[in-house]
Amino acid sequence: MGLRARHEVTQGPMKTEHVIFLIHPCCYEKFGPDAIRRDNLYLFVERERETKQRWLAALAERPANTLLVQLGGPEYLREAAVGYLGEAAVLYPRSPFPENEDLAEYYRRLASEFRAHVSTHSLKFDAGAVTSELWGESFEGCVPGYGGAFAQYLGLRLPPRMRFEMTVYDSRFLYGARRWESIPIQNCDVEAWLFECHDGTGAAIFQSRLRAQWIDRRRVCLRLDDRRHQVCTKLGHTLWPPQPWTKGKPEGVHDYSMALSECTDRWVRSVGAAIDEFREVIRTARVTEAGANGSG
Numbered sequence: 001m002g003l004r005a006r007h008e009v010t011q012g013p014m015k016t017e018h019v020i021f022l023i024h025p026c027c028y029e030k031f032g033p034d035a036i037r038r039d040n041l042y043l044f045v046e047r048e049r050e051t052k053q054r055w056l057a058a059l060a061e062r063p064a065n066t067l068l069v070q071l072g073g074p075e076y077l078r079e080a081a082v083g084y085l086g087e088a089a090v091l092y093p094r095s096p097f098p099e100n101e102d103l104a105e106y107y108r109r110l111a112s113e114f115r116a117h118v119s120t121h122s123l124k125f126d127a128g129a130v131t132s133e134l135w136g137e138s139f140e141g142c143v144p145g146y147g148g149a150f151a152q153y154l155g156l157r158l159p160p161r162m163r164f165e166m167t168v169y170d171s172r173f174l175y176g177a178r179r180w181e182s183i184p185i186q187n188c189d190v191e192a193w194l195f196e197c198h199d200g201t202g203a204a205i206f207q208s209r210l211r212a213q214w215i216d217r218r219r220v221c222l223r224l225d226d227r228r229h230q231v232c233t234k235l236g237h238t239l240w241p242p243q244p245w246t247k248g249k250p251e252g253v254h255d256y257s258m259a260l261s262e263c264t265d266r267w268v269r270s271v272g273a274a275i276d277e278f279r280e281v282i283r284t285a286r287v288t289e290a291g292a293n294g295s296g
Contacts, residue, residue, distance in 0.1 A: 013122040014088060016130060017065040021150055021160065023136030023143045025073035026052060027168070043175055048137070048168045052077075055135060055166065059084045067091065067123070069114065071136075071146055088121035103149075103215055110146075111153035132160040139167035139174075140205060140234050141264045149212035159189050159209035171234040171267065173197050183279070188287045190220070190260065194279055202270030202278040206263045206285070216260040217290035222281060227251045228272040229281070231258070233265050259290070 028036075028045045036045055059068065059081050068081050069091045081090045095109035118125045134147040139162075147160050164180060176198035183192040189210035195203045206220045207213065224231070224240070227249075231240040238244075240256060258266055270278035 013124050015065055015124040016067045016089075016118070018062075018067070019130055019132040019160075020059075020062075020066060020068045021132060021134050021136070021143075021147050022055065022068060022070045022073070022077075023134065023146045024071060024138075025055065025077055025136050027137045029074065043172065044168060044170075051166060051168055056080060058166070064089070067125075069093065069150070071110070073136075088123065091117045103212070107149040107153045107212055110150065114150070114154060127155045128157045130156065131158055132156065133166075134160050134162045135166035137168040139164060139169040140171060140267075143167055144207040144209075145212070145214045145264055148208040148210065148216070149214075151210045152212050156210065159191070162191070162193070162207065162209075164193070169234075171203070171236075173201075173203060173236065183283055185220075185285055185287055188218075190218075190287045192282045192285065194275075194282055196275045200275075202273070202275050204268045204270075204278070204282045205266070206260065208260050211260075213264060214261055218260050219257045219288050219290065220260060220263065221255065221257040221286045221288055222268065223253055223284075224256045224268070224281070225251065225253050225273070228270060229278075230269040230271055231256065232267050232269055234267060239266065257288075260287075 026048065028041060028048045031041060031045070036042060055077075062085060064085075066085060067089050068085060070078050070081065071093055078090060078092045091114060093110050093113045095106070095113050098105045117123075132151070134143050136143045144162070147162070150156070151160055162182065174195060174197070178196040178198065178200075180193060180195045183194055185192060185206070189208060190206055191209055192204050192206050197203055208216045208218075211218075226241040227245040230238055232238050241254075245251070268282065270281075273281075
């Protein structure tokens with residue numbers, strides 16, 4: 001019996017025990033060959049193609065207590081999800097983005113539409129007990145940005161689980177990464193993702209799990225070595241240290257901090273330290289409320 005059929009014979013309201021947030025899928029499908037060649041997007045197009053197949057395969061295997069929230073992306077993907085999960089188990093938000101670009105207002109609209117869907121389909125939804133996970137594009141930006149927003153504005157108690165293999169990233173240096181892991185930061189919902197890149201260097205990024213990251217003013221505080229560490233954008237542009245280390249220049253360890261709202265485009269890189277040493281730097285990061293002392 002197919003998953004859709006299983007939904008149809010279920011008696012009574014569906015109890016939603018798990019939510020998949022699929023954020024902005026299939027961004028690269030709109031680009032033609034000329035644009036792909038001009039901007040050298042081949043890597044991302046291929047990653048998207050492979051990841052979409054994982055999305056579809058996973059949806060085909062999901063139990064009947066899963067609700068998929070697809071924020072944007074092609075209608076054919078939504079229709080495929082409905083075929084696997086049933087109409088009640090798929091939400092495709094259509095709330096307009098505010099003309100004044102007020103993110104908090106947009107998050108409220110999305111949360112309201114989510115609750116309306118739950119009510120319309122008589123779903124049983126317990127924000128204190130439901131589990132969830134994050135898929136989509138991009139791993140650094142929209143997925144944690146909207147993932148944390150949904151968690152905050154829906155009042156989820158359990159942090160969504162980031163599924164890196166279910167995302168498309170923006171940072172070319174992640175291509176061919178040897179390994180990766182998530183590192184919870186103590187006493188908060190923030191999670192760091194640590195990668196050992198193909199050349200042995202390290203890369204780490206910090207993500208909010210229960211707060212809307214783009215408006216999250218908490219700060220991540222670290223101790224960074226100006227010879228062994230760098231902070232860069234996802235395009236690889238160096239932000240710190242302000243001057244490159246050169247041979248003979250004294251090596252220094254400095255306090256560095258950045259707002260979580262900035263972290264969707266800030267990577268901490270390890271260019272002169274073993275991955276185990278770098279892991280300790282990331283693991284001992286602190287998260288403070290806005291206004292706490294820090295530099296960066």
